[in-house]
Amino acid sequence: MEKKDYWLWLCGSGVSRQKIRKITEHYGTVRNFFQLEKKRFFVDGILNPEEKERLWQRKKEKKYLEEKEQLQKKGIEFLYPEHPAYPTRLKYLSDYPYSLYVRGEVPPDRQAAAGIVGSRTCSNYGRNVAKEIGRQAAAAGIGIISGMARGIDTCAHLGALSGKGKTWAVLGCGIDICYPKENRELYDRICEHGGLLTEYPPGTPPLPILFPQRNRIISGLSDAVVVVEAREKSGSLITVEFALEQGKDVYAVPGRIGDALNAGCNRLIQNGAGILTAPADLLRAFGTNCRSGQVQTVPEFGTNKYLTQLYNLIKDIPQSFDALREQMGISPEQMFPLLLELQMSGQIRELGKGCYVRI
Amino acid sequence: MYCCLKGMVVLGIEAEVVDVEVDIGNGLPAFEMVGLPASEVREAKERVRAAIKNSGYALPAKRITVNLSPGDIPKKGTGLDLPIAAGILCGLGIVSRHLAENAVFAGELGLEGTVRACNGVLRMVQKAESVHCCRFFLSKENQYEASVAEQTEVIGVRTLREVVSILNGEAYNAEPAVHLEDWLRDRTDRGDGLDFSQIIGQASMKRAVKTAVAGRHNLLLIGPPGAGKTMAAKRIPGILPQLTVRECKEISGIYSAAGMLEQDAFIWKRPFREVHHSITKQALIGGGRYPKPGEITLAHTGVLFLDEYGEFPAHILELLRQPMEAKEICISRLDRRYVFPADFMLAAAMNPCKCGYYPDRNRCRCPEQEVRRYLQRISGPLLDRIDLAVYVPKAEIEQLENRQTGENSAEMREQVRAAWQLQQERYRDTGILFNGQLQGSQAERYCRMTGEAKRLLSQAARHLEFSARGYYKVMKTARTVADLSGTEQIDSTHIAEAISYRASDLQSLTAETG
Structure with a gap:
């Protein structure tokens, strides 16, 4: 049995992250926990009886092997913290994910990455700004990390794809589920040009409580987080909080006074976030420059x-x-x-x- | 003694002559009434008995039989009180039979002997004229309404005693007949205080409304709450050309039959009927055991306004399809078919999304798919009926302060009138009246376009993905735009304007998510 199997056995059972941490702290490795004999296994004080029963069944029926086969068949990679491909950036998080299901590739440690987040019900302006930042940053070789939600997230990915760069989406559901549904095409394209990541096992439905937690991975994978449009009480601000905790830079796109859609961004700026007046500001922060030939051309209208x-x-x-x-x-x-x-x-x-x- | 007088009943909006036969003979004292009376006619018995007594005539202890003929049409309404009472008095020999038998009577009786108003008098007097009746007795309250009659002499009375004295040859003061044409001409002041100049700014909305009215296209106003959609719709009747005498008679007759005519006036403004989306089928197209005209008939010659268009259930709007094409609605009952005219212009209003502020993202927090779902609700049967859609933005405060009023109703009415005239000449003898009624092949025939216009239309159809229906709708609307500018050939500016009004792609007007 390899290490991956132990992790699959534990993570695929739906045991919470907090409990897994306690287990690894208490037993040293997952392997130690796995190899406990029945009597001692059931004495354990971290898991409740139900979870213990479930894990014991998984062990006896070798469910994890089935799952491993399934993942391989679907082209999904399973990463655990000790895995060599596990992103180094995430290891620095205080509550790093113990499991990472990946489609496509993993964000390379050496590539700079920027997270772009914002409102799901954004304005047309926000849409265009997100696309433009995504496009220019991706074209300059910066990986774009976002959450594939409606609105700003979607546009950030689209921009990155149009800039022929790489983009990664961190999902709040199982990797085999495309949420929102209308992003099916985007889902496939991100697989080819970057990758999809999630810490939840395949088949997990997109539950509202899962989304705030995945935001820590978005900020964790990024070197800087850009907020394009956010209301005063926006989910994007959760990502910002994580980013600040993790010591990442935060940039906000300023908006007009009185615009409800920009109140969150303006507040961030007031509290000291970086101001993004043009996509180039972000590139400068990363120490790169906008590649030539990427400036949008004004269309020709002839003599009219x-x-x-x-x-x-x-x-x-x-x-x-x-x-x-x-x-x-x-x-x-x-x-x-x-x-x-x-x-x-x-x-x-x-x-x-x-x-x-x-x- | 036997006698037979004429009364009237109104069925739907049609008046029918009813022969009221009275026989007074020996037998056990009784008052019998036969001939399919509805309950209010059955109750006439008590009113008639008391009215005769209180007018000072003695009702003898004899057997009184009243027959209402023809016996197979239902008798409804309170107007039969007067002919029944007059018939009994005639049978008793109190009034001259000769004079009474040549007259028509309509009126409700009070117990005291007073003659009160009843519904549908205008329709009755029109019917009386058509069957060449020379005198028409009715309540004084109804006299003005009936005084449009030219051949029939209208006699308004206050009490039953007055009827007796006039029938016995006493003189009375005849009221002058109302000449409807002059009367209409005097109604220049519309009196309702509604004018398009009260709507500040909104130039493009006014323009679209004018275009819709000029070609009788059905109109959809989309905009945030408080932008002035209802305000605009209410002012549409004001820019429709004035009612003709024929139309005035027709619509006044309908309102008279429905009991909605104001005292001492006719309908001189084109009606505006606002309908709530909870309306029932019967209230919309007419119905009931004895069918009453519905909202579409009450909006005849005027405007039917459906606010919150998206909230109307599809099955209710489906009902509009047939009457809108036939310009009338036919309601069948066991004993009779009722035909009501229903030639109206449809105006509808709706918000662009649930909260009403899309695409202003500062105020609208509806997710894109919710916006799309909201717009999708008005697909199919609802959108089919709409030729013109226009956005009504919220008025800017500066505009309100500057009071840029733009066009007023009188100017718009004049332009509409000119466009109507053009259409009437073009469609003479074709059965079509307005551009809005053109069908596919006819549109090809009557919508002559310049080469440039043709090119633009086919180019736009390909680029903006019109359906076949959308294509013809643009053509028809462009026809009206050209008519408003007074040109026979449609050029490319007309096409461009018509394209901006199309409603068929409403759902696609949300920002894409992908």
Whole structure:
């Protein structure tokens, strides 16, 4: 029996992290615990009788071997703290995960990594900022770590993928479950360009209580954490707390005063977080530079000056037809064709009926 | 003694002549009534007996039989009190039979002998005219309503005694007839104080409303709470062209039959009916044992407004499909088919998401998929009915302070009227009245486009993925936009504007998650 089997036996049984820690502290290694004879095994004071019974059954039926086979078949790797591939960054955490199920690769210890987190119900602006930071950082060779949740997380991954870089998602459920469902395609792409990680055994459903805990892994794997949009009471701030505990740098994207979506970020800045005024700020913090040729180009509109003017007016914050027309100072008859042209050329889109944003 | 007078009943919104036969003969003293009377007609017995007594006439101890003919149509309403009482007085020889038999009577009696108003008098007098009745006795309270009659002489009375004296040849003061055309012309002040100039800013919404009204397209207003969606919808009747005399008679008749006509007035404003989403089928399209007109009939010639469109159950909106095409609704009962007109413009309003503030992410915390789910609820049958959708943003405070009023109702009404005229000329003898009614092949025929417009439409259809239905809707809307600008050919600006109004892709207007 190898070391991995002992860990699989223990971690796959659903025993909590705190109890595993006590076991390893008390018995030295998992192997010692495994090899206890029945009488002494059941005397143990850490686990409750139910858990003991379960573990004993797993031992007798050799469940862990079945599981190992299953994992191999599905291409999932199982890492335990002593495993050579186990990320060094995580070993420094006070409550590092005892098990790590991985699809794709593990974030290399030598590659710089940044965590990007934020609101799930973010604005279009936040979406674009997250994508842009993700893209530029990934293109500069920084690994992007996030949680594959809706909103900012998703956009951070997308940005990293579009920047042809590496990105890792730390899940709050079993590795074989794609949550949220609509991110199926993203899930597959992250597998190819980076990897998926979780500490929960396969089949674990995405329970709300699991998510705050996985945030410590996101911050743990990152050298710096960027918060793009967060409300005053946002889950992203949990990640920030972990990051501060772990001694990681925290950056926040500033927002307007009064914007509920940015109140959390602004508070972070007030409390001393780094201010991110452009994606380049993050790269500078990592000591790298934005690679040339990555600057976004302004689209060409030929001779139509109105088209350029209108395109410049349309920002990431949705604006209504009336508001745009007023700023342009032209008649509605002139406005309709301009908007349609920008829409058809893929520069802008309608978000909600009659509101326009940049793509 | 036997005699036969004429009374009227209103079934649905149609008036029918009822012959009231009275026979007074020997036998055990009794008062019998036959001929399918509803319960309120059955109760007429007691009112008639007391009214005759209290008017100073003695009811003899004889056997009185009243028959309401034809015997197979249900008799409903309180208007039969007066003909029954007059018939008995006639049978007793108190009034002249000759004069009474040429008249029609309609009115409810009080125990004291007073004649009170009843519903549907306008429809009755119209019917009386069509069967060439020369005199129509009714309550003084109903006189104004009935005075549009030109051939029939309308006599308003206050008491039963007055009826007796007039029938016995005494003189009375005839009221002058109301000339509806002049009356309508005098109603220039709409009096309701509703004008589009009260809506500050919102230029694009006003423009879309005007376009919808000009082509009779069904309209959907989307916007946050308090943006002025309901305010705008309430002002739509004000920019519809004035009622014609024929329309006024029709809609006033409906309201008269429904008992909703105000005293001494006709309907001169196009109706605006606001419907709550908890409405029942019967209340919407009409119904009941004796069918009453529903909201769609009460909105005839005007606007039916459905607020919180997304909350309406699909089966309720499904009911609108047939009447919206046929412009009438037919309700069948065991004994009769009731046909109610229902030619209205549909206006609907809804919020863009549950909380109402999407896409303003500072206020809206609805997750994307929730927003999409909310919009998906109005798919299928609901979206099929909508030609134009427009966003109504929250008015900016500066605008409210500057009071930039924009167009007022009178200007908009004039433009709509001109567009209606263009359409009437174009669709003469085709059975179509408005652009909104064009079907697929007809749209191809009547929507002449410039080459550039055609190119733009097909390009946009490919880029923005229109369905076939969406494609024709854009075409129809563009037709109206062109009509409003007074041009026969549709050019590319008209197409671009029409495309901005399309509603068919509402669900796709959320930020993608992937």
